[in-house]
Amino acid sequence: xxxxxxxxxxxxxxxxxxxxxxxxxxxAGVGRILIPGVTAESSRRAVCLAANYPVIFAAVGxxxxxxxxxxxxxxxxxLRDLAQHPKVVAVGEIGLDYYWVTEPDAxxxxxxxxxAQLELARDLPKPVIVHTRExxxxxxxxxxxxxxxxxxxxxxxxxAAHEPLSSPGVLHSFSGSLETAKKAIDLGFYIGVTxxxxxxxxxxxxxxxxxxxxxxxxxxxxxxxxxxxxxRGKRNEPAYVAHIADKIARIQSRTPQEVIAVTGNNAARxxxxxxxx
Numbered sequence: 001x002x003x004x005x006x007x008x009x010x011x012x013x014x015x016x017x018x019x020x021x022x023x024x025x026x027x028a029g030v031g032r033i034l035i036p037g038v039t040a041e042s043s044r045r046a047v048c049l050a051a052n053y054p055v056i057f058a059a060v061g062x063x064x065x066x067x068x069x070x071x072x073x074x075x076x077x078x079l080r081d082l083a084q085h086p087k088v089v090a091v092g093e094i095g096l097d098y099y100w101v102t103e104p105d106a107x108x109x110x111x112x113x114x115x116a117q118l119e120l121a122r123d124l125p126k127p128v129i130v131h132t133r134e135x136x137x138x139x140x141x142x143x144x145x146x147x148x149x150x151x152x153x154x155x156x157x158x159x160a161a162h163e164p165l166s167s168p169g170v171l172h173s174f175s176g177s178l179e180t181a182k183k184a185i186d187l188g189f190y191i192g193v194t195x196x197x198x199x200x201x202x203x204x205x206x207x208x209x210x211x212x213x214x215x216x217x218x219x220x221x222x223x224x225x226x227x228x229x230x231x232r233g234k235r236n237e238p239a240y241v242a243h244i245a246d247k248i249a250r251i252q253s254r255t256p257q258e259v260i261a262v263t264g265n266n267a268a269r270x271x272x273x274x275x276x277x
Contacts, residue, residue, distance in 0.1 A: 001029060001030070001031030001032070001260070001264055002028065002029050002030045002031060002219075002241050002242060002245065002260055002264065003030070003031065003032040003033075003034075003218070003219065003241070003263065003264045003267045004025070004030055004032070004033045004034065004219070004220055004221050004223070004238040004241045005032070005034045005170065005192065005218045005219065005220045005267050005270075005271075006034060006036060006093075006129065006172050006173065006192060006194070006218075006220035006221065006222050007033050007034065007035060007220070007221050007222070007223045007237075007238050008035065008036070008038070008042075008222070008223060008224065008225075009021070009022070009033065009035050009046075009049060009056070009223070009238070010035055010042050010045035010046050010049060011223075011224055013224040013235055014224065014237075021237045021238065021239075022053060022055065022056075022238075024237065024238075024239040025055070025237070025238035025239045026055065027239070028238075028239035028241075028242060029242070030055070030238050030239065030241060031055065031264070032055060032057065032264075032267060032268075032271075032273060033053075033055055033056050033057070033238050034056075034057045034058070034059060034089065034090070034129075034220075034267075034271065035049055035050065035056060035057070035058050035059070036058075036059040036061065036090070036092045036093040036129050036172075037058070037059060037060045037061050037062070037079075037082075037092070037093065038061070038062070038063035038066050038093055039062060039063070039066045040062065040075055040078050040079065043058070043059075043060035043061065043078075043079060043082050044082060046058035046059065046060070047060065047082050047085050047087070047088060050085070050087035050088070051085065051087060056087070057087050057088075057089045057271065057273055058085070058087055058088050058089070059088065059089065059090035059091060059092040059093070059129050060079045060082045060083050060088055060091060060092075061079065061091050061092040061093055061094045061117055061128075061129070062075065062079070062094065062113060062117065063093050063094070063095075063097075063131060064094070064095050064096055064097040064101065064110040064113065064114070064131060065097050065100050065101060067106075067109055067110060067113050071109075071112070071113040071116050071117070076116060076117075076120055079091070079117075079120060080120060080123075080124075083120075083124055083126065088126070089126065089127075089271040089272060089273055090121075090126050090127050090128060090129050090169065090270075090271060091117055091118075091120055091121040091124065091126050091127070091128050091129070092128050092129025092130065092131075092169070092172070093129050093130075093131050093172060094113070094114055094117040094118070094128060094129065094130060094131065095110075095114060095130040095131035095132050095147065095172075096110050096111065096114060096131070096132055096133075096143050096146055096147050097110065097131060097132070097133045097143070098133065098134055098135045098141070098142060098143040099133040099134060099135055099136070099137065099143075100133075102135060107146075111146060111150065114147075114150055115150060115154075118150070118151075118154045121169075122154070122157070122158060122163060125163055125165055126165075127165055127167055127168055127169040127170070127270055127271065128168060128169035128170075129169060129170055129172050130147070130151070130169055130170065130171050130172060130189075131172055131173075132144060132147050132171065132174075132176065133175070134176075137175065139175070139176055139177045139204065140176060140177040140179070140180060144176050144177070144180045148180060148183050148184070151168070151184070151187055151189070152183075152187060154168070155168050155187045155188065166269055166270065166272070167188045167189065167190060167269065167270050168187060168188050168189055169189055169190070169270070170189060170190040170191070170192050170218055170270065171184050171189055171190070171191055171192060172192040172220065172222070173192050173193075173194040173196075173220065173222050173226065174191045174192055174193065174208075175196070175205060176208075177208070178207070178208045178211055178212075181208055181212055182212075185212070185213075185216045189216075190216050190217065190218045190266055190270055191209075191212055191216055191217055191218070192217075192218045192219075192220045193209060193217055193218065193219055193220065193244055193248060194220055194221065194222045194226050194228075194244065195221065195222070195226040195227050195228035195229075195231075195232070195236060195240070195243070195244060196226055196228075197209060197228075197244060197247050197248070197251075198228040198229040198232075198243055198244065198247045199229060199232065200229075206247075206251050209248060209251050209252070210251045210252060214248070214252060214254065214258075214259065214262045214263070215262060215266065216266070217248065217262075217263055217266065218263055218266055218267055218270070219241055219244045219245050219248070219259075219263045220241070220244075221236050221237065221238055221240055221241050221244070222236065223235070223236035223237045223238060223240070224236050224237070227240060228240055228243040228244055228247070229243065230243075231243075242256075245259045245260050245263065246259075248263075
């Protein structure tokens with residue numbers, strides 16, 4: 001059974017045909033869809049969709065580019081309340097973004113908000129879905145360095161306290177260096193693979209995926225964004241996640257069925273939503 005571990009089905013891009021999109025995903029063999037929040041309001045929408053569709057699960061969080069003036073205690077309290085719903089399985093989408101946010105003060109607010117939401121995840125306890133993007137879409141830079149430093153500190157606290165998380169989370173739609181990926185895996189994180197791995201100009205991304213263990217990969221669409229080939233440039237949707245599984249299979253010289261089974265069980269372990277095979 002396929003999983004789409006990152007899909008913004010609450011987006012207004014799906015307002016006209018959301019039910020049909022979900023039905024196409026089911027017909028394609030998708031058995032789990034995770035919708036992460038990017039604002040308090042989108043987190044509420046994600047929880048509402050999860051409550052109404054057995055196939056859908058939710059995460060709650062504030063995306064780094066949606067922080068505006070920072071993260072308030074009221075917002076953290078709202079996220080904590082939303083996270084009590086039984087179908088909320090993670091905190092996210094949280095992280096750092098130095099592509100859109102370049103001012104030092106704004107980047108500092110991102111780091112503070114990330115630490116606050118990591119503490120929320122520790123308290124709940126739930127894994128995290130982490131966004132990271134460098135300026136100019138570089139493979140490595142200060143964003144990755146700041147992120148790994150913060151995650152190392154947080155995971156160190158989890159391990160010292162013997163916290164009961166099977167894995168701390170996933171680096172969503174990973175586009176960084178092999179070095180960063182290996183550091184994240186050493187911390188227990190999974191690496192999320194999205195549609196760009198299928199693009200002709202993505203050789204560096206494919207080399208990274210080829211070098212990583214399948215047991216630490218997740219597949220995700222990030223729909224409605226980043227549609228895989230042959231749908232590049234069109235609206236993405238969960239049914240297309242099979243194209244990502246097929247590409248990983250070719251990169252790692254495995255069968256698509258093996259990739260689907262292993263990544264599905266990786267997701268089940270991370271998000272505690274039951275086995276998928």
